[in-house]
Amino acid sequence: MAESPDNSAGRAASEPLPGAADVVVVGAGAIGLATAYELSLRGVDVVVVERDALGAGTSSGNAGFVVPSHVLPVTEPGMLATAVRGMLRGGGPVTVKASLRLGYLGWLARFLGNCRAAAVAAAAPVLAELGNLSAGLYKRWLGAERIECCYAPNGLLHVYGDARAFAAGRHRAEWEGRFGVPSQVMTPSQAREREPALNDAVAGAVFYPRDAGLDPGRFVSGLASVLKRRGVRLACNTAVLDARMRSGQVRALLTSRGEIRTEQVVLAAGSWTPALAAKCGSRIPIQPAKGYSVTVRMPRRALRQRMLLGEKHVAVAPMGDRLRLSGWFELGRFDRALPKARFAQVEASVRSRLHLDAELVNAERWAGFRPVTPDGLPIIGRAAAPNLAFACGHAMLGLTLAPATGRLTAQTLCGQQPDLDIGPLSPARFQ
Numbered sequence: 001m002a003e004s005p006d007n008s009a010g011r012a013a014s015e016p017l018p019g020a021a022d023v024v025v026v027g028a029g030a031i032g033l034a035t036a037y038e039l040s041l042r043g044v045d046v047v048v049v050e051r052d053a054l055g056a057g058t059s060s061g062n063a064g065f066v067v068p069s070h071v072l073p074v075t076e077p078g079m080l081a082t083a084v085r086g087m088l089r090g091g092g093p094v095t096v097k098a099s100l101r102l103g104y105l106g107w108l109a110r111f112l113g114n115c116r117a118a119a120v121a122a123a124a125p126v127l128a129e130l131g132n133l134s135a136g137l138y139k140r141w142l143g144a145e146r147i148e149c150c151y152a153p154n155g156l157l158h159v160y161g162d163a164r165a166f167a168a169g170r171h172r173a174e175w176e177g178r179f180g181v182p183s184q185v186m187t188p189s190q191a192r193e194r195e196p197a198l199n200d201a202v203a204g205a206v207f208y209p210r211d212a213g214l215d216p217g218r219f220v221s222g223l224a225s226v227l228k229r230r231g232v233r234l235a236c237n238t239a240v241l242d243a244r245m246r247s248g249q250v251r252a253l254l255t256s257r258g259e260i261r262t263e264q265v266v267l268a269a270g271s272w273t274p275a276l277a278a279k280c281g282s283r284i285p286i287q288p289a290k291g292y293s294v295t296v297r298m299p300r301r302a303l304r305q306r307m308l309l310g311e312k313h314v315a316v317a318p319m320g321d322r323l324r325l326s327g328w329f330e331l332g333r334f335d336r337a338l339p340k341a342r343f344a345q346v347e348a349s350v351r352s353r354l355h356l357d358a359e360l361v362n363a364e365r366w367a368g369f370r371p372v373t374p375d376g377l378p379i380i381g382r383a384a385a386p387n388l389a390f391a392c393g394h395a396m397l398g399l400t401l402a403p404a405t406g407r408l409t410a411q412t413l414c415g416q417q418p419d420l421d422i423g424p425l426s427p428a429r430f431q
């Protein structure tokens with residue numbers, strides 16, 4: 001695999017580094033910040049350490065979908081076939097990097113072992129519970145803390161361009177219904193009523209009324225401001241380089257700006273977590289899956305509905321006066337390249353279903369890395385070192401599941417009964 005991307009070189013941090021904290025959270029993405037917030041609600045003294053600028057990981061440029069409907073894990077059985085088809089076509093929306101690295105091959109074998117109906121059906125209720133907890137917490141947090149982030153609870157429309165894909169979409173919705181996910185099958189004209197910018201190349205759609213969305217960059221920066229007001233210390237542009245261990249416990253983290261002594265550590269570093277885990281004597285199986293987004297000024301014919309273009313695997317997300325298009329799932333790619341061809345493919349996919357201006361303006365191009373586990377479930381809970389916890393591995397649902405993850409992690413660290421059974425999410429399942 002390519003060397004992991006790191007933007008932090010040459011950036012100076014201004015505030016002095018705290019020398020000690022009850023809890024150090026590593027990573028200021030949605031998951032790390034949500035964890036720090038829930039810890040602060042419990043009166044815990046927290047420092048968040050972030051290698052780069054706030055939100056520089058994967059939490060800012062994503063599609064911003066908050067989708068409790070998404071109970072189908074990334075290990076869905078059709079995944080491999082889609083990847084192979086894409087690769088034979090020379091780069092479809094889902095690809096798997098070819099590499100002979102033993103660790104990577106071992107991870108792939110485990111992943112493929114979970115691309116089975118029974119494994120997926122076992123994961124679905126876990127994701128459903130997490131998603132429902134998170135959706136409720138989003139409403140509570142955004143209201144209580146007045147975080148302005150274009151939150152819009154107006155559902156998600158899965159749009160399909162041909163009869164076969166539409167049939168698969170209906171089948172998926174029926175299956176999701178078994179896990180309590182409500183949905184409504186729509187004709188092309190009903191879909192166009194919800195989103196008039198859809199063109200005639202629509203065979204049908206499925207609407208998920210309980211879903212929502214927001215501008216993830218504004219959510220991350222808004223939550224960070226709340227944390228600062230609550231006295232949580234944020235040490236940005238500060239990389240954790242190593243851990244000082246004693247008697248099997250983490251005693252201090254060694255950073256690029258000095259040492260922080262601590263009672264407990266939470267690793268919430270997304271796709272970068274395995275390297276940090278190794279420094280603390282633990283192994284966790286996460287592979288990055290690279291994806292892209294381009295954010296443009298809202299076209300003249302403004303879009304109002306958040307959409308997923310089914311067989312195209314592309315998300316369309318209105319965010320106030322901007323529109324974000326995102327997609328691609330390149331398993332095993334870990335580099336910051338922004339190939340023009342990818343953005344052209346994403347835009348072409350969207351143009352094939354929607355009326356857009358001839359030219360999209362103010363394009364901001366971005367790439368991020370979904371942290372994927374072999375069973376498609378996040379890793380939440382304590383590791384072998386009793387004062388080390390993980391909050392990572394959320395794949396394509398990290399924004400959706402951030403509040404629930406923060407709450408469950410804080411409850412675990414504070415010795416409280418977690419709201420949900422976190423047994424299926426334990427890092428121990430991979431030992």
Ligand SMILES: Cc1cc2nc3c(=O)[nH]c(=O)nc-3n(C[C@H](O)[C@H](O)[C@H](O)COP(=O)(O)OP(=O)(O)OC[C@H]3O[C@@H](n4cnc5c(N)ncnc54)[C@H](O)[C@@H]3O)c2cc1C
Nearest residue numbers: 027029031051057058059062063065240270291398399400
């Ligand atoms: C194209 C795309 C679209 C997506 N759309 C959605 C969506 O619509 N809805 C959804 O729910 N999810 C979506 N996701 C997934 C979601 O973005 C991720 O699951 C989520 O951002 C992961 O959050 P995180 O906090 O775990 O990691 P990150 O946001 O990556 O944060 C980890 C942080 O750790 C820091 N770090 C790493 N190493 C160190 C170190 N040594 N010392 C200090 N700090 C360190 C990094 O700099 C980074 O800021 C999408 C992902 C992609 C790529």
